[in-house]
Amino acid sequence: MWRREIDGRSLTFHLAGINNQNFLMRDEETGSFWQQINGKAVSGPMAGKQLELIHCDELTFGLWRGENPQGTVLLPVAKFEKQYEPKDWERRMLKAPTVVDTTKTGTAARTLMLGIELDGVSRAYPLARVLEQKLVLDNLGSHRIILVVGPDGKSVRAFESSAGEVDFYRTPSGVLMDSATGSEWNFIGCATSGKSAGRCLKPLTTIKDYWFDWHLYHPKSTVYSH
Amino acid sequence: MKIRTEWLILGALLVTAFLCSAYPMYVIRPFRAQQATELSIALVVKRWGPGLAIVCSLTSLALLVLLWRRTLSLWSRVGGSVIFTFTVLFTVLSYVNVYEQMFHPAPGARFITAANAKVDAADMVLAVSVSGQPRAYPIRTMGYHHIINDRVGGVPIVATY
Numbered sequence: 001m002w003r004r005e006i007d008g009r010s011l012t013f014h015l016a017g018i019n020n021q022n023f024l025m026r027d028e029e030t031g032s033f034w035q036q037i038n039g040k041a042v043s044g045p046m047a048g049k050q051l052e053l054i055h056c057d058e059l060t061f062g063l064w065r066g067e068n069p070q071g072t073v074l075l076p077v078a079k080f081e082k083q084y085e086p087k088d089w090e091r092r093m094l095k096a097p098t099v100v101d102t103t104k105t106g107t108a109a110r111t112l113m114l115g116i117e118l119d120g121v122s123r124a125y126p127l128a129r130v131l132e133q134k135l136v137l138d139n140l141g142s143h144r145i146i147l148v149v150g151p152d153g154k155s156v157r158a159f160e161s162s163a164g165e166v167d168f169y170r171t172p173s174g175v176l177m178d179s180a181t182g183s184e185w186n187f188i189g190c191a192t193s194g195k196s197a198g199r200c201l202k203p204l205t206t207i208k209d210y211w212f213d214w215h216l217y218h219p220k221s222t223v224y225s226h
Numbered sequence: 227m228k229i230r231t232e233w234l235i236l237g238a239l240l241v242t243a244f245l246c247s248a249y250p251m252y253v254i255r256p257f258r259a260q261q262a263t264e265l266s267i268a269l270v271v272k273r274w275g276p277g278l279a280i281v282c283s284l285t286s287l288a289l290l291v292l293l294w295r296r297t298l299s300l301w302s303r304v305g306g307s308v309i310f311t312f313t314v315l316f317t318v319l320s321y322v323n324v325y326e327q328m329f330h331p332a333p334g335a336r337f338i339t340a341a342n343a344k345v346d347a348a349d350m351v352l353a354v355s356v357s358g359q360p361r362a363y364p365i366r367t368m369g370y371h372h373i374i375n376d377r378v379g380g381v382p383i384v385a386t387y
Contacts, residue, residue, distance in 0.1 A: 001352065001354055001383060001384070001385055001386065002383065002384050002386065003381060003382065003383055004375060004382045004383055004384040005381075005382050010382040011382075011384075012375050013373050013375055013384050013386075014323075014325075014326050014329075014373065015325050015326065015329035015372050015373050016323050016325050016326055017250075017254040017269075017272070017323070017325050018254055018255075018256055018260075018325070019254075019260050019265055020259055020260050021256070021257075023325075023372065024254075024269075024325075025373060025384075025386070026323070026326070031273055033269050033272075033273075036372075036386050042265075042266070042269065043266060043269035043270065043273065044269070044273060051384075054354055054356065054381075054383050055354065055355075056352050056353065056354050056385075057352075057353045058350055058351070058352055058353070058365075059350065059351060059353050059362075060347060060348055060349065060350060060351070061343070061345040061346065061347055061348070061349045061350070061351050061362065061364065062347030062348065064340075064351055064353045064360075064362050065340045065341075065343075065347070065362075067360075068340060068353075068355070068360035068362075069340055069341065070339075070340070070360070071339075071340045071359075071360035071361060071362060072337040072338065072339060072340070072359075072360070072361050072362075073337060073338050073339070073340055073343035073345060073351070073361070073362045073363075073364065074335055074336075074337055074361070074362070074363045074364060074367055074368075074374060074385075075335070075336045075337060075338050075343075075367075076364075076366075076367050077330070077335070077367075077371070080330055080370060080371070083370060084366055084367065084369070084370045085366070085369055085370065087349070087366065097257055099257060099258060099259040100259065152348070154348070154350070
């Protein structure tokens with residue numbers, strides 16, 4: 001998700017090509033080509049420019065609607081709706097061939113990852129592992145990272161915590177708490193009780209991506225393996 | 227100009243127009259690894275190729291007219307016309323971006339309130355909130371269109387999947 005504006009000029013994007021299975025976008029205004037995964041222009045007058053990342057979460061519709069009853073939702077385009085892939089599309093994609101060899105990394109090419117990059121340090125968190133663990137606490141460089149699975153068991157959000165609430169844990173009923181201040185935290189990342197009540201964690205953007213693609217753009221990325 | 231030279235130039239124009247349309251298609255195709263250098267060349271050809279191919283087609287037309295006037299040979303006239311026709315064909319093809327034909331960016335995307343959206347509660351959405359305006363893009367719709375040029379809370383954004 002990108003802000004489609006460079007130097008005050010709005011750009012209109014089209015899907016216009018593919019680069020090692022990540023798509024290229026072309027903007028109508030300058031004819032430049034952009035890489036979808038990192039928002040960088042790779043060819044044309046805008047080459048080298050970087051789009052600004054817009055924070056985005058991948059959530060279940062039910063959870064999102066509960067949080068945002070006043071929100072708006074993209075409608076299917078009637079003309080094309082019949083051609084939309086069935087819901088198990090992603091599962092079928094797992095079997096599709098890849099062109100990037102990840103054998104040396106020891107991780108399967110199509111492993112779905114939640115990628116985080118902070119101050120040039122990057123790590124990929126296998127989505128299946130995160131969903132299984134429900135709460136992931138990790139250090140990435142000098143940052144304390146928290147990945148939390150929502151009450152629906154499918155939505156994931158990532159946050160950065162500052163000193164003071166370093167040790168988060170999940171109660172048996174699934175409530176997120178921190179041991180330092182004894183506060184309860186909701187899935188938006190805000191404390192609803194205890195000493196920290198009213199404080200919110202800093203949201204982090206994760207990029208959901210296949211390992212081969214994440215690895216290609218973050219060759220030094222490690223894989224979370226706890 | 228000798229007739230022989232004319233044929234050589236006609237051929238070269240045909241090959242150039244062919245490369246303008248075929249090289250990017252060859253390099254930028256699915257399930258193929260793209261190397262950095264060939265990709266950057268292919269993208270330059272994709273951007274400048276159509277203009278170059280037009281020049282090829284116009285020059286080819288001029289040569290054909292010249293050829294037509296200078297020879298009465300039916301074979302030469304037919305041969306020149308065939309080469310010219312293919313040059314024009316490759317020129318037209320160089321304008322086509324197969325990806326842009328296949329993937330529809332959904333111009334004029336429309337939206338509905340959360341309460342009225344016919345999306346299953348367990349379906350995944352891409353969720354953003356810009357200037358306090360929350361918006362969701364169902365993955366199933368995004369998986370087809372891949373790109374939605376949008377404006378949320380006054381900010382132009384592009385949703386990609």
